[in-house]
Structures are given as structure tokens and as C-alpha cells.
Amino acid sequence: MKGANVADYLLLVADECHRAGGRSSTRRLLRAPVFQGGPGAWEIVNRFSYADLTSGPVQGGKFWRFTPMVNWYLSDNVRLEMTYGYGSLDRFGLVGKTQFFQTRIQLQL
Numbered sequence: 700m701k702g703a704n705v706a707d708y709l710l711l712v713a714d715e716c717h718r719a720g721g722r723s724s725t726r727r728l729l730r731a732p733v734f735q736g737g738p739g740a741w742e743i744v745n746r747f748s749y750a751d752l753t754s755g756p757v758q759g760g761k762f763w764r765f766t767p768m769v770n771w772y773l774s775d776n777v778r779l780e781m782t783y784g785y786g787s788l789d790r791f792g793l794v795g796k797t798q799f800f801q802t803r804i805q806l807q808l
Contacts, residue, residue: 703748732774742770760790778805
């Protein structure tokens, strides 16, 4: 068994529908991009995932992870993501815990 639940909340954004290449899609357009003197947009995300990694003779254990994130959309094409995570693996009766922090910059063409 495996799965993930995600909840997010986005501030200061306008949604607009447009057609590109004959297909309809939704694209988020910022009301006040940073590069035009605005605050950009902030997104708060919480993610919880779980995986049972045991299958037949492979005893992978059970793993869960909680990952809160903050995304800052500087413009329609630039995003800064800051993530913290806490996870636990229960395997062979031993429980291992891990924490991580990561950042990334996403540029979209």
C-alpha cells in the first residue's frame, strides 16, 4: 500500500484559461510579480506520504514522510521552493528517522 495526501493554499494569484497548441489548459498568472515591484505569490503546502515497501521475499519495511513546503512565485516563470521533511522507516523491528531541508529554484520556459 502506498499513497500521498497534499493540501496547499495559494495567495495573490489570478487563474486564467488559455489555449495553447489546440489544447485548453489553466495557467496561473501573478497579479503582482516581484520583477514589477510586487510581492509575487506565496504557496503553503503540506504533504504526507506512506509506502509499504515489503513485497514477497523483499522486506523493505514501512516508510512515512511529512513534508511542509513554502513556495514563492517571483513571476509566472520563476519559483523558489523551500522544503523541510521528516520521515520514519520501520524495518526488521528497527525504526530509523530522518530529517532534511532543501531549496530549489525552478525556471519555466
